[in-house]
Amino acid sequence: MKIAVINPNATESMTRKIAVAARAAAASGVTIEARTGIGAPASIEGHHDEAMAVPALLAQVREAEAAGVDGIVVACFDDPGIGACRELATGPVIGICEAAVKAASMIATSFTVVTTLPRSVPIIEEMVRRYGLSHQCRRVRSAAIPVLALEEPGSNARFLVRDEILRAVEEDRCEAVVLGCAGMSDLARWLSEETGVPVIDGVTTATKFVEALVGAGLKTSKIGAYAAPNPK
Amino acid sequence: MKIAVINPNATESMTRKIAVAARAAAASGVTIEARTGIGAPASIEGHHDEAMAVPALLAQVREAEAAGVDGIVVACFDDPGIGACRELATGPVIGICEAAVKAASMIATSFTVVTTLPRSVPIIEEMVRRYGLSHQCRRVRSAAIPVLALEEPGSNARFLVRDEILRAVEEDRCEAVVLGCAGMSDLARWLSEETGVPVIDGVTTATKFVEALVGAGLKTSKIGAYAAPNPK
Amino acid sequence: MKIAVINPNATESMTRKIAVAARAAAASGVTIEARTGIGAPASIEGHHDEAMAVPALLAQVREAEAAGVDGIVVACFDDPGIGACRELATGPVIGICEAAVKAASMIATSFTVVTTLPRSVPIIEEMVRRYGLSHQCRRVRSAAIPVLALEEPGSNARFLVRDEILRAVEEDRCEAVVLGCAGMSDLARWLSEETGVPVIDGVTTATKFVEALVGAGLKTSKIGAYAAPNPK
Amino acid sequence: MKIAVINPNATESMTRKIAVAARAAAASGVTIEARTGIGAPASIEGHHDEAMAVPALLAQVREAEAAGVDGIVVACFDDPGIGACRELATGPVIGICEAAVKAASMIATSFTVVTTLPRSVPIIEEMVRRYGLSHQCRRVRSAAIPVLALEEPGSNARFLVRDEILRAVEEDRCEAVVLGCAGMSDLARWLSEETGVPVIDGVTTATKFVEALVGAGLKTSKIGAYAAPNPK
Amino acid sequence: MKIAVINPNATESMTRKIAVAARAAAASGVTIEARTGIGAPASIEGHHDEAMAVPALLAQVREAEAAGVDGIVVACFDDPGIGACRELATGPVIGICEAAVKAASMIATSFTVVTTLPRSVPIIEEMVRRYGLSHQCRRVRSAAIPVLALEEPGSNARFLVRDEILRAVEEDRCEAVVLGCAGMSDLARWLSEETGVPVIDGVTTATKFVEALVGAGLKTSKIGAYAAPNPK
Amino acid sequence: MKIAVINPNATESMTRKIAVAARAAAASGVTIEARTGIGAPASIEGHHDEAMAVPALLAQVREAEAAGVDGIVVACFDDPGIGACRELATGPVIGICEAAVKAASMIATSFTVVTTLPRSVPIIEEMVRRYGLSHQCRRVRSAAIPVLALEEPGSNARFLVRDEILRAVEEDRCEAVVLGCAGMSDLARWLSEETGVPVIDGVTTATKFVEALVGAGLKTSKIGAYAAPNPK
Structure with missing residues (x-):
């Protein structure tokens, strides 16, 4: 294949x-x-x-x-x-958005999406609604980082994402987290270990x-x- | 302006x-x-x-x-x-879709959209849902004509649209009709006179x-x- | 006309x-x-x-x-x-509610309504739902002022409305604000200048x-x- | 009491x-x-x-x-x-609308409303949506009779209502029927016997x-x- | 009967x-x-x-x-x-969930549910959605007590429930509270007196x-x- | 695995x-x-x-x-x-329902479910709603066959299912069909060939x-x- x-x-x-x-x-x-x-x-x-x-x-x-x-x-x-x-x-x-949120809906009753920029939040909210999963989506959050910051060696972007996930678990009572950017695909495992919540990468x-x-x-x-x- | x-x-x-x-x-x-x-x-x-x-x-x-x-x-x-x-x-x-369906929602409790090709029907249904008006949209119908047929002199496209509107009024119990193609903008007045229902053109x-x-x-x-x- | x-x-x-x-x-x-x-x-x-x-x-x-x-x-x-x-x-x-929220939906992906009394909040929420725009309405807020306070010269009502708008922008992440009372129609321009967010008056x-x-x-x-x- | x-x-x-x-x-x-x-x-x-x-x-x-x-x-x-x-x-x-549709939702997975005039159909649809029961309401139908026809001795209104109920059961696959007018309250028992479906009167x-x-x-x-x- | x-x-x-x-x-x-x-x-x-x-x-x-x-x-x-x-x-x-939330919808424009354990929250949210009342449900909250704590003489469970109700009134702006466990049925009257909000017991x-x-x-x-x- | x-x-x-x-x-x-x-x-x-x-x-x-x-x-x-x-x-x-309808939503804009008995129709409608896909589900239909008829050699059940699928394509304008029973899993390929529409088996x-x-x-x-x- x-x-x-x-x-x-x-x-x-x-x-x-x-x-x-x-x-x-x-x-x-x-x-x-x-x-x-x-x-x-x-x-x-x-x-x-x-x-x-x-x-x-x-x-x-x-x-x-x-x-x-x-x-x-x-x-x-x-x-x-x-x-x-x-x-x-x-x-x-x-x-990868459709894949990730539908995967989330299969392993948890609710999820939060953590994306890069605030301007992407309403776009993702609209997609989640189109896919019919608004009732399972606690919130779409942004870690307030530009997409390409994820590409820079030594950037603190991954820590900002981790911290936003920890806030999501605490404040949103979500059972899973979806990473809202393809550039975060290398972080999923580490983020899941750091936060203790299933973290879902769309590329995967x-x-x-x-x-x-x-x-x-x-x-x-x-x-x-x-x-x-x-x-x- | x-x-x-x-x-x-x-x-x-x-x-x-x-x-x-x-x-x-x-x-x-x-x-x-x-x-x-x-x-x-x-x-x-x-x-x-x-x-x-x-x-x-x-x-x-x-x-x-x-x-x-x-x-x-x-x-x-x-x-x-x-x-x-x-x-x-x-x-x-x-x-023009957003304008037309929101106008329809201001003058009638329900409307039907009549578009050109069947393949556009799900696209329009999805837009109507995005605009929050699914509950006022009785149905999205197609008159089964290619878009450019509306440009051909002597085409019977306008009659096919009229007949679809008449079916909409009869079968969907809609109170207004939205024309689902910019190429129909010259037909709105004639269609409204022929069918007795408010016919809404998006360009206007x-x-x-x-x-x-x-x-x-x-x-x-x-x-x-x-x-x-x-x-x- | x-x-x-x-x-x-x-x-x-x-x-x-x-x-x-x-x-x-x-x-x-x-x-x-x-x-x-x-x-x-x-x-x-x-x-x-x-x-x-x-x-x-x-x-x-x-x-x-x-x-x-x-x-x-x-x-x-x-x-x-x-x-x-x-x-x-x-x-x-x-x-003016229908006009204002539909206008808001045309210039922003989300809006918050700021009205006068808390008791009007559920009424407005229900209207927004009827108009199909709940998914674009971040929140309906009240500035906790009686309607006629807006008519009193020297009242601080306009400042209370402004402060509630600033909270809306901060807390609701809304992109526009709808004024939830006809008596606020003279304030829209000033409020928009004070807060930096499009402020929509229903009368207009x-x-x-x-x-x-x-x-x-x-x-x-x-x-x-x-x-x-x-x-x- | x-x-x-x-x-x-x-x-x-x-x-x-x-x-x-x-x-x-x-x-x-x-x-x-x-x-x-x-x-x-x-x-x-x-x-x-x-x-x-x-x-x-x-x-x-x-x-x-x-x-x-x-x-x-x-x-x-x-x-x-x-x-x-x-x-x-x-x-x-x-x-009586709220009572009847909520009662219907407790004894059946779906219901159809049969009312008097066609002009009441969109009004009732909107109420059913407000009460949150659109997903259980198969359809709102009208028997095409004026309200006061139900008051006239010798009127055939009751038969028109019965026939509309029979169509509802056949076409809508509904499991219960709600009578959409207070003036039908004396007919509920007879209609239920005639049609074999639970018929719900709002006054009761x-x-x-x-x-x-x-x-x-x-x-x-x-x-x-x-x-x-x-x-x- | x-x-x-x-x-x-x-x-x-x-x-x-x-x-x-x-x-x-x-x-x-x-x-x-x-x-x-x-x-x-x-x-x-x-x-x-x-x-x-x-x-x-x-x-x-x-x-x-x-x-x-x-x-x-x-x-x-x-x-x-x-x-x-x-x-x-x-x-x-x-x-008792269906009864209580439908009762709440008849006496208030909005309600919050207060249940026992956090793990029940998504289950109740899903039921409220099935019953069509998500738009009237401000939030489902848990008092973080095991079900059988309500059976223990001398337990402080009732005070935890009361405090959660007070938070609900304050934070959720709800107009009524639904008790989310049959084991709370003896507390409804006391809780309503303590909190000043209608408190609804599902068994009743x-x-x-x-x-x-x-x-x-x-x-x-x-x-x-x-x-x-x-x-x- | x-x-x-x-x-x-x-x-x-x-x-x-x-x-x-x-x-x-x-x-x-x-x-x-x-x-x-x-x-x-x-x-x-x-x-x-x-x-x-x-x-x-x-x-x-x-x-x-x-x-x-x-x-x-x-x-x-x-x-x-x-x-x-x-x-x-x-x-x-x-x-298998969740899997099949979510798969359908990934390859088509709409689908119809064809199940065995009429009594299962409202159950499946409710599940589709829970999974958030009502807007993509044209209809849930039954072929009016008992589940175990699918196990009987020589039964005409498969033809009844095929005919119902053909009606679905014609009447519902669906783009895919979901088989609404595990007992149909051996029929998916044949049904797809017979009807020309993607037919989705939940077990697979x-x-x-x-x-x-x-x-x-x-x-x-x-x-x-x-x-x-x-x-x-």
Whole structure:
């Protein structure tokens, strides 16, 4: 099985980190093909960056399809362009927000999301509502760090994330925590050990859910909204 | 007051039709600046077309801002890239779906949307839910016509739309009908006369709502999700 | 165009203030006809006052209709008797709560309402839910002032409202604030300057939205719940 | 125990019918004090009639309170002025719509409401949503009869109601039916026998629920929205 | 009329306390038949205990039915096995959570639930959502006491409950409080006097609501999900 | 990795069928341990059967835990006792309804569930609502067949299911179909081929999702509602 894991932003170091997480999660026999949004913004911080990243993402989806992948992970927590990706794809496509919050809903009665910037909070709240999980989401919090701070060696970003998780457990009475940024995928295990609460990384869970859907023989439905784009 | 009305697809004849509707609606003293999504798909039929149209739309928003517009209408019923446009804009930005369904909610207890293609139905249902009006939306229906059929002289598209509206009134017990495509903006009056039900055009209502918000002194909030994009 | 702006309570000073706000908002060529709920309670503070104010409000609607108005604003934040007004009216009718929260939803992802008395909080929460905007409403707060304190020269009411707005921005992470009382309409601009957040006045927005709906050629739907009352 | 059952419209024959239903339902030792909305519309068919009926209803509530009743039933399916009544009342107040749909939710997983006129359908849908039971309400249907047709001897209204119930069972797959008008209270038993489905009358259930709340020692909460009206 | 009040756990002292509350509430002429879940867990603290208690509860329902009861109260705040009980029962069956929160919704615009253990909080939140009352429920709180602490003479449990109620009134701005455990039924009156807020006991309200439904001639609907179990 | 797949009813032929589906789905290196609800009802048709099956299910969960399984599938579409199982389990536990509808939500914008008996329809509707997916669920339908008809050689049950799926595609405009019974797990592929719509089997998807969660290093959260049962 071959899964494309696409980082929709242009930052290669983030793609490498995401690839590490996806490969660590992948079952034996599953090949992870990591892809970068060439020409996209360096990080996706808000609606504008997200919108500007989608064409490059769709180009990667087309290439991945041409290369015969079985399924696709979109590795940005804003789940950019998922509907469009699904129109282009044969196999399943899942964004890391959808994967992570649905995973959380399977192992806990409630969860809190901890993301990077405050401006992403309403975007994530809206996604959680779209996925039908507002009643299980205690709160969406931000650790008030720029996305790329997670890439800087020696940054204290990981401690800020940890502290926000500890506040979430204390104040929100949540039973699990979802990491709200692909750039946090290397921190999940450490954060879980530090805080004692299940900490869920979207790259890992999305990779596993695509594996699962492919393994279950499921492909994106082509009889409605996700049919191939109409020719122009 | 100057309002940019942006047709996010590349079809100039549609832009002209939209401009006619917007100018007919505009108050005296309001200038309508019609813009086209240069390089965008010829029509927006589904998630993929929508995603591919957004960068050209954002370019138009930047130009319009530079030209000093007071507010912006995005004249495609999928409300593409609204959040991104709002990050770039100073004044209010509204999509024609949001405008039309909120107008409908002010003059009737329920409405049905009649759009072009079946594939757009779930997209519109999801938007109506996002705008919080599912409880007033009886149904989203499609007249099963391609978007550009509305541009063809001699096409029977208008009759198909009329017949679908008549079915909506009969079967859905709706009190108003929302036209689910910018390309129907020239038909609203005729359809209302033919069917006896208020028929709401998004281009008209969005133009008036932007006028209203500007006139009320309101601008897009810049203290949260709609702040200007972070510099990269 | 002629718009009736009806203050459903009996306090003339409040009608005058409301008229000032409506006239300041109205486009050139729009006449504002300010009306008072003669015989209604002096202020509307809760369900009882609201219910007792409606017959006088409906009498004003009948008179306004007879005088040929094009649309009607009901200038009390409890949106009293809106359904009944719509049955009597030909043109659009909108209450200032509905107008303000829908305007807020167009310029921000979230808002908080700041009203006068604590007892109005659950009433407003219920209205926001009815209008489908609970997911965008962070909180309904009260500044703990009686409605008529806003009419007293030298009252510190405006400072209490400002302080509550500052708390809302800090604690609720809201992107806009809606003023929850018609008697605050003269404060919107000052409050926005003091707090740095868009502050939305319902009298202003309702006037503009009625203008917008009339300008769009929309009237209250008469084929269902808002048909003229059945003769007895 | 003394319970006031108030018919908010002015039709005495309807009050008598309602009193019969309430007395048939009342436990031994419970006195039913039937009251009529003197000066109110002859029937409540829509928002306007409802609004015009409320002041007379509130006058009856005040009188009933002065007479020392323990609780109050508002016997019109639009649940007019319930919040205002609760502000005036010491004991519990319940409308027959709220009572009937909450009773239905206790004996069946789903129900359909059958009311008189089509114009009441959206009003009832909105109330069901306010009471939080939309997910258990299959549909609100109208038998297309005026309210007072139920008062005419020899009318075929009861058969039209029965036929609508049979359609509800067949088409809606509902497990219970709620009668959507106080004027149907004498028909519940017959309709249930004819159709084989539990048929719920609001006058009966509201009377029993008020008895229940009084018997449980519960009064209307006075620490918030239902506090006594502010003095003017 | 004969009502079975079933304590689904095995603790007889709790059954006795529940019986006292039910008998104090019952109308004259109503016989309360108190039953204990023989062989069930000693207390129901979480999903597992609840699940293990249901077979014994169903055995009690079968016995009660054989003994000809008119209705049944399930006296545990987790409302265990209600659907199953309704399949076995002829008359109405109600759990004390459903009864209490629906009663609260009739006398106040909002309520907070105060239960025993933190682990029950998400279970109750989910039930409140199922009953459609999330919008009226300010919060579900725990007093952090084990269920059986309420049975110990000299325990300070009642003071912990009182203090949590006082916090609820202060912080949640609730208008009523629902006691989230059958073992608190003897405390309702004292807690209401101490705190000044209506305090609602589920055993009392469920008993009265079953009386009400039976008195209204209503039985559990047998035409759908609550039909008698299929023979095996 | 070792996964227990527990058939909560007592019918061994159904366990064998379920085991075949689970093993066909399992990745290499995953052992499926099929278990039967010894002493449970022969089929689970409604709330009563479900409740009576849970203790045997929990016994199997305890045994499976003792045997060191990594995760658990509960292979009945009513998702019986999931909360209780999660309290007992270390690893993830998922029911086949939750798995199937969440899988459907990842590959289609809408789905319809086709189950066996009409009495299961409201139960499944309620579960879909609990899982937050009502807005994506077009309808829950029944093919009007008893559960064990699916076990009878030569039964026409499969054709009835196929015909119901064809009606779902036609009438509900759904983009995917979820099979609403574990006993249909052998039919998914054939039904998909016959109908041209993705047909989703819960046993398969639940097996894959448990694999995915285990593979992602996730266990059931033990810090709240799913903590181990309190000792008695």
